[in-house]
Amino acid sequence: MTEQFEFTSTENAVHPTPDTSVFGENVRADARRIVERYPESRSALLPMLHLVQSVQGHVSQAGIQFCADQLALSTAEVSAVATFYTMYKRKPCGQHLVSVCTNTMCAALGGDAIYRTLREHLGVGHDETAGPPGEPGSITLEHAECLAACDFAPVLQVNYEFYDNQTPERALELVKALQRGEKPAPTRGAPLSDFRGAERQLAGFFDDLESEVEGPSQATETLRGAQLANERGWTAPAMPDDAELPPLPERK
Numbered sequence: 001m002t003e004q005f006e007f008t009s010t011e012n013a014v015h016p017t018p019d020t021s022v023f024g025e026n027v028r029a030d031a032r033r034i035v036e037r038y039p040e041s042r043s044a045l046l047p048m049l050h051l052v053q054s055v056q057g058h059v060s061q062a063g064i065q066f067c068a069d070q071l072a073l074s075t076a077e078v079s080a081v082a083t084f085y086t087m088y089k090r091k092p093c094g095q096h097l098v099s100v101c102t103n104t105m106c107a108a109l110g111g112d113a114i115y116r117t118l119r120e121h122l123g124v125g126h127d128e129t130a131g132p133p134g135e136p137g138s139i140t141l142e143h144a145e146c147l148a149a150c151d152f153a154p155v156l157q158v159n160y161e162f163y164d165n166q167t168p169e170r171a172l173e174l175v176k177a178l179q180r181g182e183k184p185a186p187t188r189g190a191p192l193s194d195f196r197g198a199e200r201q202l203a204g205f206f207d208d209l210e211s212e213v214e215g216p217s218q219a220t221e222t223l224r225g226a227q228l229a230n231e232r233g234w235t236a237p238a239m240p241d242d243a244e245l246p247p248l249p250e251r252k
């Protein structure tokens with residue numbers, strides 16, 4: 001016997017379309033500029049989500065609706081992407097996002113102690129914000145997986161800029177400075193912005209390209225292997241021009 005289910009519409013089941021008016025004409029113009037970069041408009045979703053975060057400090061339901069409208073996608077498609085990547089925040093972020101690497105190399109060299117120190121100082125845990133989100137001096141704390149800077153372990157990032165070779169004491173001083181409204185220079189790379197400013201850059205917008213991205217991005221540790229190889233005359237075996245490529249796995 002086939003069971004019969006009855007679906008009823010209740011007031012709670014109604015989801016009104018979010019109001020996207022927070023995204024003014026200038027944001028919509030930026031969104032159009034992003035779309036123009038790609039042959040397929042849907043390819044613009046990742047930078048578009050960063051644009052949304054540069055406006056709101058997170059990806060809200062209105063932000064999801066905005067992206068869907070701009071790119072002719074469903075809100076389910078946008079939500080699937082926004083909830084997959086950790087760089088898209090579902091809760092409003094602080095003025096600064098502090099990401100402490102607690103992956104293997106950093107953890108072994110003190111990353112866990114750094115995270116613990118900052119957690120105790122700020123009184124918040126992973127993905128939580130000390131202070132009113134977006135207000136000056138507010139800090140969102142998160143622990144991060146490998147930040148691809150193991151040669152500088154333990155590291156942390158503020159708004160994705162690197163602070164290398166950290167200790168709990170140095171990290172605490174850094175966070176206190178951020179809370180006072182200071183912007184200590186990262187160890188390498190671009191000068192420090194704030195979370196929303198960094199998000200605008202990730203969307204591909206630079207008001208002053210040179211000053212926003214300028215800064216040394218390499219360091220002795222990173223170049224050490226190449227220098228040693230150079231000094232000792234080590235070279236990698238050449239790739240033969242007629243090298244056979246491995247067969248592609250069969251499609252199932």
Ligand code: FES
Pocket residue numbers: 101102103104105106107145146147148149150153154155
């Ligand atoms: S483990 Fe921390 S940067 Fe790789």
